[in-house]
Amino acid sequence: MSPTIGVVTFPGSLDDQDALRAVEVCGMTPKPLWHGSDSIEGVDAVILPGGFSYGDYLRCGAIARFSPVMDDIIRRAEQGMPLLGICNGFQVLCEAHLLPGALIRNDVRTFVCRDQLLRVETEDTVWTNAFTAGQEISIVLKNGEGNFQADPETVRRLEGENQVVFRYLQGNPNGSVNDIAGITNERGNVVGLMPHPEHNVEELTGPTLDGRGFFSSVSRFLERVGV
Ligand SMILES: N[C@@H](CCC(=O)O)C(=O)O
Numbered sequence: 001m002s003p004t005i006g007v008v009t010f011p012g013s014l015d016d017q018d019a020l021r022a023v024e025v026c027g028m029t030p031k032p033l034w035h036g037s038d039s040i041e042g043v044d045a046v047i048l049p050g051g052f053s054y055g056d057y058l059r060c061g062a063i064a065r066f067s068p069v070m071d072d073i074i075r076r077a078e079q080g081m082p083l084l085g086i087c088n089g090f091q092v093l094c095e096a097h098l099l100p101g102a103l104i105r106n107d108v109r110t111f112v113c114r115d116q117l118l119r120v121e122t123e124d125t126v127w128t129n130a131f132t133a134g135q136e137i138s139i140v141l142k143n144g145e146g147n148f149q150a151d152p153e154t155v156r157r158l159e160g161e162n163q164v165v166f167r168y169l170q171g172n173p174n175g176s177v178n179d180i181a182g183i184t185n186e187r188g189n190v191v192g193l194m195p196h197p198e199h200n201v202e203e204l205t206g207p208t209l210d211g212r213g214f215f216s217s218v219s220r221f222l223e224r225v226g227v
Pocket of ligand 1: 060
């Protein structure tokens with residue numbers, strides 16, 4: 001049986017359906033999860049999708065982080081369940097302190113939408129093991145608050161412990177420190193990034209299929225641990 005990947009819908013999520021579709025296109029079983037549920041029973045991994053949860057009020061992700069479903073997600077992620085936060089999902093992960101740092105307003109003070117070249121900095125995560133460190137991939141980027149910042153000690157730790165997963169190439173679109181586009185926790189099961197891999201999985205919409213690597217990575221990991 002193929003692994004089941006849950007995708008949470010918060011009020012204001014935008015890319016939840018695309019993430020569910022990407023899971024299916026990549027050969028796994030998608031399962032919609034509702035923000036108000038208090039259990040995520042039956043899923044092998046979770047994606048927090050992109051969008052504008054709670055209208056981005058207060059700060060992006062700051063309200064969604066307190067959704068009932070997050071308690072079970074946090075508990076299971078701390079036990080090693082694969083968890084991917086895409087854009088608004090990355091913002092939720094930082095607000096929930098599953099990942100360090102914060103996403104603040106783009107330095108250019110505008111919403112940025114473009115195909116973004118990235119370098120995969122580490123393949124040692126649940127979500128990047130199908131890539132090769134140093135590989136360059138192009139993934140859609142679209143956000144207003146994608147500027148990753150953390151205190152200098154945290155940035156040093158992320159860099160030193162190989163927890164920077166993706167870096168922007170050919171220009172930093174938002175002012176993120178050290179061109180950081182995505183990070184992981186120490187264990188490598190929780191990954192957050194601003195670009196949207198779920199939008200790069202189909203020939204029809206292209207322009208690359210580089211997003212598939214995220215899904216084949218988690219699939220390969222789950223197979224390895226016997227799910
Ligand atoms: N609401 C967030 C994320 C957008 C998205 O996830 O696509 C922002 O504008 O920064």
